[in-house]
Amino acid sequence: MNPLFVKDSLKAFLLEDTYYSDITTDSICSNRPAKAIIRAKEDFVLAGSIFIEPLLKLMDEAFCVELFKHDGDSVRAGDAIAEVESTDRALLYIERTCLNILQRLSGIATKAYTFADILKPYKTRITDTRKTTPGFRFFEKYAVSVGGGKNHRMGLFDAVLIKDNHIKAAGGIKRAVELARRGVSFTTKIEVECSDIGEVEEAIASGVDIVMLDNMSLGQMKEVVSLFRGEVVFEASGNINEDNLRDIAEIGIDYISSGSIIHHACWVDINMKLE
Structure with a gap:
């Protein structure tokens, strides 16, 4: 700090x-x-x-x-x-x-603790997002860590996260990953947001470190993890709440990211x- x-x-x-x-x-x-x-x-x-x-x-x-x-x-x-x-x-x-x-x-911190406590029996950990109050991000992310959550990237400067609009701009996942690898240090991890199994397969073939399963159903996430378990770190995101945390964790997801632990606190x- x-x-x-x-x-x-x-x-x-x-x-x-x-x-x-x-x-x-x-x-x-x-x-x-x-x-x-x-x-x-x-x-x-x-x-x-x-x-x-x-x-x-x-x-x-x-x-x-x-x-x-x-x-x-x-x-x-x-x-x-x-x-x-x-x-x-x-x-x-x-x-x-x-x-x-x-x-x-x-x-x-109280909201983050509630989520983290639900996930205690599992390997899955709760993490925040960049959906924070302008000017107050550092403090809000500090509170998440106090409550037992993990911090996702602090901003656009400390990790590569290729989202749907980046993929469109680059012309595809493979091309987006290639361009990102050229533009950042070899020490920087690259994450790609995927919305279906085909995109996950392409991202993993491109050598990414983390795959975000964005707004996928439980059935889709189960299939992805069963096919590619151990090849990358998996993060689930989208429509996360206290009612579905356990179901997602039981699949074997590594991280669950939720903006609500900050903006709904x-x-x-x-x-x-x-x-």
Whole structure:
């Protein structure tokens, strides 16, 4: 985790809310010493607590944060997550930004944990996608890992994923893979999205590392895995939910990718109260 990236991102989040100033707080508060408790109001898996300290540091160098719960912990309604000592002004400046991060990331971690827990008896692992909030991807993917999920590629820069539009642009899977191999390092893995058995066969013959079975039926996936087991890594994607995870895992799929663990995750309820 690059601390410079984290600092710059947190600063941007804080500036979005405060811009020139917090006119309410600046009118009322006078930089007196103050203490606040961050507390859970429902049950969830915590994520984002590691960002409380660097966020507060942007407002006050002389502060104290005591964490009672850490990222990955199961939190119960009423549990104190952290005690924060600073000035009244600093605490009120960062309150909403801090809670937004904790509530959003904890919701994602909780959703990811639910999926990962269902898959525990199997070799299959749940992974995220690039369906993330612009500007917040790193944090959302961090929350997935906290919840027990795996991260797919972070962006367009760290892995090759040839999708249907790439295949059309190149004129076919084989040609797309050949062009990709020429354009990237030999250390870079190549994945191809396939929608039927014929495409899977062509992708494997082209020497890909990972085959994504996109929106295939259980019957199609069973046939593919039985024919090509062990030749590549298989990823299932499309219409993934908690009801069909086990059925897909039982086929022997290596990874199941789901955007819903991020974009369908509900915020959890957390508050911050001055003492």
